Amino acid sequence: MSAGERRTRMGLCALMTWASPLLGRTLAEFGAEALWAGLLADGEESTFGRRAAAIDLGELERATAACGARFLIPGDDEWPASLGSLAPVEVGGMGGEPAGLWALGGPLEGLSGAVAVVGARACTRYGEQAAATLSADLAVEGRCIISGLAYGIDAAAHRGALGVGGHTVAVLAGGVDDPYPTANRRLAEAVVRAGCVLSETPPGVRPTKQAFLARNRLIAALSEAVVVVEAASRSGAKNTASWAGELARPVLAVPGPITSSLSATPHRLVRDGEAVLVTSAAEVAQAVAPLDPLREPEGRGERRPIDSLQPALLEIREAVAPRESVTPAELARRTGQSVLDVLANAHALVAGGWLDLADDGLFSLPRRRRPKEVTMTSAS
Numbered sequence: 001m002s003a004g005e006r007r008t009r010m011g012l013c014a015l016m017t018w019a020s021p022l023l024g025r026t027l028a029e030f031g032a033e034a035l036w037a038g039l040l041a042d043g044e045e046s047t048f049g050r051r052a053a054a055i056d057l058g059e060l061e062r063a064t065a066a067c068g069a070r071f072l073i074p075g076d077d078e079w080p081a082s083l084g085s086l087a088p089v090e091v092g093g094m095g096g097e098p099a100g101l102w103a104l105g106g107p108l109e110g111l112s113g114a115v116a117v118v119g120a121r122a123c124t125r126y127g128e129q130a131a132a133t134l135s136a137d138l139a140v141e142g143r144c145i146i147s148g149l150a151y152g153i154d155a156a157a158h159r160g161a162l163g164v165g166g167h168t169v170a171v172l173a174g175g176v177d178d179p180y181p182t183a184n185r186r187l188a189e190a191v192v193r194a195g196c197v198l199s200e201t202p203p204g205v206r207p208t209k210q211a212f213l214a215r216n217r218l219i220a221a222l223s224e225a226v227v228v229v230e231a232a233s234r235s236g237a238k239n240t241a242s243w244a245g246e247l248a249r250p251v252l253a254v255p256g257p258i259t260s261s262l263s264a265t266p267h268r269l270v271r272d273g274e275a276v277l278v279t280s281a282a283e284v285a286q287a288v289a290p291l292d293p294l295r296e297p298e299g300r301g302e303r304r305p306i307d308s309l310q311p312a313l314l315e316i317r318e319a320v321a322p323r324e325s326v327t328p329a330e331l332a333r334r335t336g337q338s339v340l341d342v343l344a345n346a347h348a349l350v351a352g353g354w355l356d357l358a359d360d361g362l363f364s365l366p367r368r369r370r371p372k373e374v375t376m377t378s379a380s
Helices: 003-014 020-029 032-045 048-053 057-066 082-087 125-142 153-162 182-194 208-221 236-246 261-271 283-285 313-320 328-335 341-351
Strands: 071-073 101-105 116-117 143-149 167-173 196-200 227-228 253-254
Touching: 003 032, 003 057, 020 032, 032 048, 032 313, 071 313, 082 208, 082 227, 116 196, 116 208, 116 236, 125 143, 125 153, 125 227, 125 253, 125 283, 153 167, 153 182, 153 328, 167 182, 167 208, 167 236, 182 196, 208 236, 208 253, 227 236, 227 261, 236 253, 236 261, 283 313, 313 328, 313 341
Parallel strands: 116 143, 116 227, 143 167, 167 196, 227 253
Antiparallel strands: 071 101, 101 196
16 A cells, blocks of 8 residues: 555544544545545544644654554555454444554564453452463464453463463554553563554553453454453453454353352353353364364363373462462462472472473473473372
């Protein structure tokens, strides 16, 4: 597309009329340059015209270059074709393919078989571990993990993928130059190094409620399945699941305690037939196309390397979350095993490549490599 098309699409994003079906249909019919010229001609006679007149396209280009981002539009090699599925879809009065996206980080690639993992900001320890473990296991299989960089489940999903050297994409509601929340800035920087950060909001713009809702449609469209891990009855994750359903993407839900309000959305989605219950990465992978079309997808009954671990060893391995280092005493507290048994079993896991042991005596999940079978050693 022409430079004028790119500049005017940048301006259309800067209107901040996120996911406007009317604007999307008009853009598809007339093109960005003609639409932008029409808005400027309207001037004070329309809200969009007044907004367009106040936008400096040159300043938008300078702001994009200043933060090291690039502006992607349909037709670019990096543009995800899956976003085209948004054109005819509406949820809550929102819809349409974005006019463009700001991208910061590596090339936007490897989205085939991508899985979105979303959920509550104020999640429990269980939810955090479930999101991180699922994301890590999916990333080891070569799947890109997509989420929104929010507190809680989103952050755990990104960290799970990063912890095993996997690929992850964060879709923001604000500008890519100022990730929100600020407390996750270092996480955003890690995502930029290992994957990509995306937004249809211009650099320098803070997120709004409408922007978060519009962002959810991008997360759903970029993925081939959406996994919900802990979400209250009214939540952004529920909205993302609604988008996934409208886009014919599989919606998957991780079960939680029946006593927790954060189990409300996952359990309701399963009960109403809107989601499939999943408890492992293998079950998630069954819902999406296999990365290798010549390889049969793993079913529940097929053995994976982790299935070779004896229960006491598996208990310890699953007690360690991605990107954390744990003392033997803490592992004993989490698993109920004695410290002596923990030491014996954890060292067996280290020997088999299932755990790493640091010089300070702390155990952590290993970087991306394929472990081998381990035999449990009793301390007694």
